[in-house]
Structures are given as C-alpha cells and as structure tokens.
Amino acid sequence: MSAAQKLFVVGGSGFLGQAICHSALARGWEVLSLSRHGAPKKVLARDASGNPSADRVKWIRGDALEPESFREHLAGCTAVVHTVGVLMEGDYKKMVNMGSASRSSSGSATYERANRDTALSMARVARTIQGLDTFVYISASDVLPLVSSRYISTKREAESELLEHKDRMRPIILRPGFMFSSARPVSLPIAAGLSIYNTLYHRTPAGCLLKHTPFAKAASPALRREVVASAITNAIDDPQISGVLGIADIERIGNTRVL
Numbered sequence: 001m002s003a004a005q006k007l008f009v010v011g012g013s014g015f016l017g018q019a020i021c022h023s024a025l026a027r028g029w030e031v032l033s034l035s036r037h038g039a040p041k042k043v044l045a046r047d048a049s050g051n052p053s054a055d056r057v058k059w060i061r062g063d064a065l066e067p068e069s070f071r072e073h074l075a076g077c078t079a080v081v082h083t084v085g086v087l088m089e090g091d092y093k094k095m096v097n098m099g100s101a102s103r104s105s106s107g108s109a110t111y112e113r114a115n116r117d118t119a120l121s122m123a124r125v126a127r128t129i130q131g132l133d134t135f136v137y138i139s140a141s142d143v144l145p146l147v148s149s150r151y152i153s154t155k156r157e158a159e160s161e162l163l164e165h166k167d168r169m170r171p172i173i174l175r176p177g178f179m180f181s182s183a184r185p186v187s188l189p190i191a192a193g194l195s196i197y198n199t200l201y202h203r204t205p206a207g208c209l210l211k212h213t214p215f216a217k218a219a220s221p222a223l224r225r226e227v228v229a230s231a232i233t234n235a236i237d238d239p240q241i242s243g244v245l246g247i248a249d250i251e252r253i254g255n256t257r258v259l
C-alpha cells in the first residue's frame with residue numbers, strides 16, 4: 001500500500017497538468033494546483049464516471065515567480081510537480097487554441113522566465129517546507145527541430161539547480177518528447193505524422209538521407225499524455241526513482257500502472 005500524498009501541481013490547469021491532477025486523484029491523493037488563472041476554463045480530463053476531475057482539485061490563483069502567492073499553500077504538501085513551460089516565446093497557444101494562454105501577469109513568457117525561473121522559484125521555497133521531499137520537473141528531450149536552442153538550454157539550466165537540491169528533496173526530472181491526447185485534437189495528426197516518420201527513419205533506407213539533417217532528432221516516439229501523467233505519479237510513489245528520466249524510462253514507468 002503506497003503512502004498518501006498531498007500533491008502541489010504548478011500548472012495543474014494545463015494540458016499535462018490536468019492529467020497529472022486526474023492521475024493523483026485516482027490514487028486517492030489530495031491535489032492542489034497553482035496557476036495564474038486558477039481553475040481551467042477548458043476541462044481536459046474526466047474521472048471514471050465522466051465528471052471533470054477539476055471539481056476535486058483545490059485551485060490556487062498565483063504566480064510561480066511570486067513566492068508570497070503560493071508559500072502558505074505548500075504547508076503539509078509532500079510533493080511538487082512543476083509543469084510550466086513554453087515551446088515558443090509569446091502567446092502561441094492562444095493563437096492555435098490549444099489550451100491555456102501563456103501570457104504572464106509578471107512579464108512576458110520568455111524561455112528563461114517560464115522554463116527555468118518559475119521552477120527555481122518554486123524549488124527554493126519548497127525545500128524549506130517540512131515533509132515536502134519530492135520535486136518533479138517536466139523538462140523536455142531535445143527532439144524538436146527548428147525550435148530555439150534556448151528552449152532546451154533553459155530546461156537544462158533548471159535541471160542542474162534542481163539536482164543540487166537533492167540534499168532536501170528527491171529530484172525527478174522527466175524529458176518527454178512530443179505529447180498527444182484526444183483532449184487536444186490538434187496533437188493527434190502531429191503524433192500520427194511522427195509515428196510514420198519514425199517508421200521511415202528507422203526501418204527504411206530513407207532514414208540514411210535524414211541522418212545529418214536537423215530532422216534526425218525528431219525520430220523519437222511521441223508519448224500519450226496520460227502515460228506521462230502516470231509515470232509522474234508512479235515515480236512519486238516509488239522512492240527508488242530519482243534523477244533524469246528519458247522517453248523510454250517514461251514509457252516504462254508510465255505503463256506499469258496507468259491511472
């Protein structure tokens with residue numbers, strides 16, 4: 001029987017965040033979410049009876065860059081999952097209607113602020129909270145061609161400092177590739193395209209032609225959002241798991257128990 005957790009999800013209203021809240025609730029854990037707009041407008045995860053999981057989450061409006069907006073809510077929490085991040089600077093999600101907007105009340109969403117500083121701001125406070133012993137960071141694999149190198153370098157900068165907090169908190173760092181779900185329909189054709197591309201790359205001579213192009217790194221499997229969310233709650237539940245988890249690790253840990 002696993003220990004009950006009180007989970008604090010930074011960005012629980014987002015695409016992956018909602019699935020993490022759902023997976024944690026299915027385990028009977030208490031769940032809090034921090035985001036600038038509070039509860040999500042668009043529900044992307046439902047429980048077994050079809051009800052939005054959102055009803056059972058405590059939604060906190062605040063900003064990960066502003067410790068006074070969340071510090072008191074961390075009391076009693078046992079783990080934090082940080083899911084804030086932008087793939088492109090600016091408000092691209094709003095443009096393509098993919099979920100929450102990525103604008104910030106405390107400045108524009110640069111890679112440095114969104115991918116690195118929000119995580120480090122959370123971790124510096126989290127390490128002072130008694131009983132809070134696990135910090136999960138959603139990083140990314142370097143698989144996307146034509147995306148600014150700062151997307152990955154700011155993720156790696158955050159990872160380095162989070163690993164230094166291991167004297168106080170077990171760091172779990174996930175590096176997924178592209179994530180898809182029927183909850184975000186626009187992600188489905190992209191995942192299907194990636195699957196065809198992977199087959200061509202790994203199983204046909206066409207792969208050789210692409211080996212030395214920026215598209216070579218895209219030959220990695222896309223992950224179902226729900227599998228990534230389960231990998232996170234499974235990893236929190238297993239004290240042996242810590243450090244950096246790549247795509248294959250996420251698939252293996254996520255598929256051992258999908259919730």
Ligand SMILES: NC(=O)c1ccc[n+]([C@@H]2O[C@H](COP(=O)([O-])OP(=O)(O)OC[C@H]3O[C@@H](n4cnc5c(N)ncnc54)[C@H](OP(=O)(O)O)[C@@H]3O)[C@@H](O)[C@H]2O)c1
Binds near residue numbers: 036037063
């Ligand atoms: N989607 C993918 O295919 C993919 C692939 C690899 C890695 N990743 C990484 O996975 C993570 C989750 O991605 P996602 O697609 O689920 O992102 P998302 O849908 O944009 O969700 C981001 C969440 O963070 C919240 N947020 C943003 N700025 C915040 C701040 N300053 N303080 C508190 N909350 C804040 C947002 O809510 P508010 O706007 O209300 O604040 C939202 O709930 C990201 O780190 C991303 O880089 C994603």
